[in-house]
Amino acid sequence: MSQLDVRQKLAILADAAKYDASCASSGTKARDSRGGTGMGSTAPGMGICHAYAPDGRCISLLKILLTNSCIFDCHYCINRKSSNVRRARFTAREVVDLTLAFYRRNYIEGLFLSSGIIRSSNYTMEQIVEVARSLREDHDFRGYIHLKTIPDADPELVHQAGVHADRVSINVELPTRAGLSRLAPEKSAERIEGAMKGMKAAILDGADAKARYKCAPEFAPAGQSTQMIVGADAATDSAIVQRAAGLYDRFGLRRVYYSAFSPIPDASAVLPLVRPPLMREHRLYQADWMIRFYGFSSAEVAESADGSGNLPLDIDPKLAWALKHRETFPVDVNRAPRELLLRIPGLGVRAVDRILAARVHRRLRLADLARLTRSLARLRPFLIAADWRPTLLADRLDPRPKTEQLELFAA
Ligand code: SF4
Numbered sequence: 251m252s253q254l255d256v257r258q259k260l261a262i263l264a265d266a267a268k269y270d271a272s273c274a275s276s277g278t279k280a281r282d283s284r285g286g287t288g289m290g291s292t293a294p295g296m297g298i299c300h301a302y303a304p305d306g307r308c309i310s311l312l313k314i315l316l317t318n319s320c321i322f323d324c325h326y327c328i329n330r331k332s333s334n335v336r337r338a339r340f341t342a343r344e345v346v347d348l349t350l351a352f353y354r355r356n357y358i359e360g361l362f363l364s365s366g367i368i369r370s371s372n373y374t375m376e377q378i379v380e381v382a383r384s385l386r387e388d389h390d391f392r393g394y395i396h397l398k399t400i401p402d403a404d405p406e407l408v409h410q411a412g413v414h415a416d417r418v419s420i421n422v423e424l425p426t427r428a429g430l431s432r433l434a435p436e437k438s439a440e441r442i443e444g445a446m447k448g449m450k451a452a453i454l455d456g457a458d459a460k461a462r463y464k465c466a467p468e469f470a471p472a473g474q475s476t477q478m479i480v481g482a483d484a485a486t487d488s489a490i491v492q493r494a495a496g497l498y499d500r501f502g503l504r505r506v507y508y509s510a511f512s513p514i515p516d517a518s519a520v521l522p523l524v525r526p527p528l529m530r531e532h533r534l535y536q537a538d539w540m541i542r543f544y545g546f547s548s549a550e551v552a553e554s555a556d557g558s559g560n561l562p563l564d565i566d567p568k569l570a571w572a573l574k575h576r577e578t579f580p581v582d583v584n585r586a587p588r589e590l591l592l593r594i595p596g597l598g599v600r601a602v603d604r605i606l607a608a609r610v611h612r613r614l615r616l617a618d619l620a621r622l623t624r625s626l627a628r629l630r631p632f633l634i635a636a637d638w639r640p641t642l643l644a645d646r647l648d649p650r651p652k653t654e655q656l657e658l659f660a661a
Contacts, residue, residue, distance in 0.1 A: 254338055256348065262338040264297030266318040266329055269509065270364050270398065270477065298357055301396070309394055312352050313362040316340050316377055320366030324423070324434040325518035326482040326511055329366045334516050339368070342380040349385060353393055360394025360416070361385070367400065375403035375411070382414035396472075401445035402438075408445055412452055417472035417504070420445045422497065425490045429483035433520065446501040449474045453502070473504035480534060481526030482511035486559030488552040491537050495548035498541065508534045533561040540568055543599050544592045569595040572632060582634040584613050596628040 254262070299313040317339035318329040328335055340348075345363065352358045363381055368374045378397055385391035397415040399408045411418050420442060424430045427439045449470070456469025476497060480490060494506040510531040513523065537554070540546040554561055554570035561567050572579060572595045581590050583605055591602045601623040608614060608622060613636040620626045631640045 256340075256344055259338040259340055259344070260297060260314065260348065262336055263315045263318060263340060264313065266315045266335075267297065267313045267362070267364060269328065269512070270313070270362070298352070299362070301362065301394075309359040310357065311360045311362040311394065311396065312349055312358045314340070314345065314348075314364075316342075316345060316363060316365035316374070316381070317368055318366050319368060321369070322367050322434070322436045324437070325520055326433055326479055326514070328514040332516070333514070342377050342384065345381045346384045346389070349381075349393075350389060350391070353391070358393070360396070362396045362398075364398035364419075365400075371400045371402035372404050372407060375400045375407040379407055379410045379414065382411065386414045394472075399445065399449075401442045405445070405448050408448065409452055412449060412456070412470035413467070415470055417475060418449060418470050419475045419477065420449060421477045422493075423477070423479060424483055425478050425480075425485035425493045426483065429485055433482055443501075446474065446476070446497070446503075450501045474501065475503055475505040475507060477507040477509055479511050480508050480531055482521060486555070487530070487534060487537070487561040488555045488559040490534060491541070491551045492548045494538060495541055495551075506538060508538070527563060529563045530561070533563060533567055537561060537567045540571075544568065545589050546571070546593075566595070568593075579632045580634045580640050581632060583619065584609050584634075584636060594629060594632045596625040596632075597623060 297312050297314045298310055300308050301311050315329070317337070318335065319337045319339060320327070320329045320331055323331045327333070345361075349358070349361045361381075363378055365374050365378055368377070378399070382395050382397055385393075385395065394417075395415040396417040396419065397411045398419045398421065399411045401408070401420050408418075408420075422430075422439075422442055423434055423437060430437055430439050430442075453470050453473060456466070456471075459466035460468060478490065478494070485493075490508070497503050497506060508531050510526050510528055511521070512525050513521070517523075537551045540551050541548060550571065551567060552559075553574055554567035556562060562570050565573075572593065578590075578593060581594055583591065588602060588606060591597060591605060592599065597605075604622040605614065605619070608618060612618075614622075615637045616626065616630075616635050619629070619633075619635060623629060630638065634640075
């Protein structure tokens, strides 16, 4: 590896980190002010991205890899051993110094650190933990830290990640075990799930200790999350949603991130040639939202899918579910329980809570709903208000243009 300065490493390792989900800004258009025109720059990115804290705040993170060299050869990964990309590696000290420098300049509020596997899983995990330890203990860093852990590493090292980080991620990588053994043969679904299970137990223990003793140290207070690559194997959206629901139930995850597979240079022949539509990733996030906030089971979300098991791309899955369950609608906003209000397409949690609070005082009319929600036009066919009953029967309503989801594995 040629000698690179920190800036060059940052350019390589921030770019390599863009494949890790949880970032809202990595796909932005490149703009800069070279030539003295305009102000500000989005190019070359250099690792600052945005994530959302558990309380909903948007926070800027320095998002980088410790290294993009890896001894593993996962087919879908640009950093795999056989990939022909330019490599770079930070030392733990360099990451600490960069984080502090960015923090002091008020560029960031925290660090998101992931890594390829350097010599061994344990060695890599030691380096990742050392960054977080040094930030917390040597520099009393109070910013947000999100660490991607390596499930093959010694459980004590994975545990140490939770001691220092706000959030830890353990990636399941692919929705099915078959997909994982085909595309990431060096990884083991059992080890990944074992690490998640251990992390869940440690997080619960930490929360319990904190509840009993004020002085108890925090352990991964923002919980654990995972990431699934979508479209690299043939798993359907129904299978993906079912897998995600199982992970939420079993391991108490805060988030499952979906990352649409993107074709990479020198791609392996076992991968599809085309990327899945980005809208697919968006629909999966909406389906995920249905499970986490709207009270749908994964089986109900699967009912939104078409015959191939995939969610429609042209309408959101909550609307797709409503169109398949026309007998549920219209829902009376002045009488229906919260669970039923949450099933109305276009009505979110906040709007439902506002409706429940407002209807204590009076019977709600359409004009009231217009003040409490943003999308009344979409809602009208699905609800009854004091002065409104839809005349267009829900069974005549089908807002979908006829389009088809792309075939990922077409010849
Ligand atoms: S272990 Fe991680 S970095 Fe290495 S090839 Fe697999 S996905 Fe890529």
